[in-house]
Amino acid sequence: MGAGPQAQEQLFALRQAVALIEGKASHAARMAADPGHADAALRSRIAANPVAAGSVSAGPDAAGSHAVGSGNRDFDQLMAEIAVAGTMVEIRSARMQDAGAASGFAFALSRLLDGRNGTPRRTLLIADPFVSREAGILYAPGLADFGLEAGEVIHALPRRIEDALWLADAALSSRAFSAVLFEVHGNPQKFGLTESRRLSLKARATGGTLFLLRQSGEEEASSASLRLLVEPAPAMARVLSDGSLLGGSIGHPVFRILAEKSRSSGFSALFLEWIIHDRRLKPVSPARFVAPSVVSGAAPSGAPSSPPGGSAYPGDLLSPAGHGQAGAPPLGALVAFERAS
Missing domain, CATH: 3.40.50.300 (P-loop containing nucleotide triphosphate hydrolases)
Known part of the structure; x- marks a missing residue:
């Protein structure tokens, strides 16, 4: 017994949401949901434009x-x-x-x-x-x-x-x-x-x-x-x-x-x-490549980040010392301390 129209609509909406998360178009999601059409769609896409397949x-x-x-x-x-x-x-x-x-x-x-x-x-x-x-x-x-x-x-x-x-x-x-x-x-x-x-x-x-x-x-x-x-x-x-x-x-x-x-x-x-x-x-x-510092929703569609060959680990390789000296004391005009007695 087939699912009712409401159930099919809910299933289609769920597939669209999953496709949005995975970065796939809704049509590709429908094709992926039907194994019988997935291979045919892939073969037709490669036959139509083999260079665009590119992988x-x-x-x-x-x-x-x-x-x-x-x-x-x-x-x-x-x-x-x-x-x-x-x-x-x-x-x-x-x-x-x-x-x-x-x-x-x-x-x-x-x-x-x-x-x-x-x-x-x-x-x-x-x-x-x-x-x-x-x-x-x-x-x-x-x-x-x-x-x-x-x-x-x-x-x-x-x-x-x-x-x-x-x-x-x-x-x-x-x-x-x-x-x-x-x-x-x-x-x-x-x-x-x-x-x-x-x-x-x-x-x-x-x-x-x-x-x-x-x-x-x-x-x-x-x-x-x-x-x-x-x-x-x-x-x-x-x-x-x-x-x-x-x-x-x-x-x-x-x-x-x-x-x-x-x-x-x-x-x-x-x-x-x-x-x-x-x-x-x-x-x-x-x-x-997109810079990792770009915030969500503000990324331009092609903003380059690091130059080609840059490190995949941004930031310093070594963390600062946790118990080291705080640095040299600031210079001032203090020339003598008060006498204790």
């Missing part, structure tokens, strides 16, 4: 979805390199403060590869004990907010790097994961060019994808065909259904990507936004 989405055909032009040559070339089967990609963070951004970007890439060539929708993270102590371990609600399913992420924490290397080799050989994330801290002596080459050859032989997460490390020779320096970038404000920006809000995560080693030449710095609900990466222009 790489997660799904069974995600490995070939980079063929849909985004209008950004560097982004298309980058995704084409990552989508090659049997690839080892090194993702480096220069500081431990950026470890979360490097891990988040690696998980976003692994999500794009889910289901490729019949592989399970499952990712293995081989974490480093020191990085886990300094930057924390995986948090299931945070994975869900990032657009990942907690049950599809396997977390391993070996105590020795020899055990971590054996686990990475076994995971690639089993072909039970769409991507393997191998995390190391810095530039350990027990993980050099020889170990890197072994993992690269194993990934090539099995057709798997290995992401080497080098947290707070320096550039060094490795067998990775692609090495990316990842930094956090200021998040953009949320986009409302009318196209305006919600001042004071925090939108989707944004990463600043710099290709340090690549088969393609001429890479420039990229700013990529991870669309959480759609599970896709989209190149954005730094000019669209």
Whole structure:
């Protein structure tokens, strides 16, 4: 028995309210509510204007979805390199403060590869004990907010790097994961060019994808065909259904990507936004960043904030001392004190 007109009207109003919160148009909300029309609408939009689609989405055909032009040559070339089967990609963070951004970007890439060539929708993270102590371990609600399913992420924490290397080799050989994330801290002596080459050859032989997460490390020779320096970038404000920006809000995560080693030449710095609900990466222009000091309701639709490449952490890095001296006493005309007797 179908719902009455009043119930349908209430449901439509609720969908419009949710669409307004999520920054989607009401028509897109109606399409999202009907799974049968959602895929057809997406296919018709890409067919009508493939350049406007401008992103790489997660799904069974995600490995070939980079063929849909985004209008950004560097982004298309980058995704084409990552989508090659049997690839080892090194993702480096220069500081431990950026470890979360490097891990988040690696998980976003692994999500794009889910289901490729019949592989399970499952990712293995081989974490480093020191990085886990300094930057924390995986948090299931945070994975869900990032657009990942907690049950599809396997977390391993070996105590020795020899055990971590054996686990990475076994995971690639089993072909039970769409991507393997191998995390190391810095530039350990027990993980050099020889170990890197072994993992690269194993990934090539099995057709798997290995992401080497080098947290707070320096550039060094490795067998990775692609090495990316990842930094956090200021998040953009949320986009409302009318196209305006919600001042004071925090939108989707944004990463600043710099290709340090690549088969393609001429890479420039990229700013990529991870669309959480759609599970896709989209190149954005730094000019669209909104200053965090803009108050709600007063944000112009395109006000830039920090210059390209600016820090994602505004403010001082160190807080003032809590128990230090208050400063030098003020100068005055006092020359002597009164006598006590």
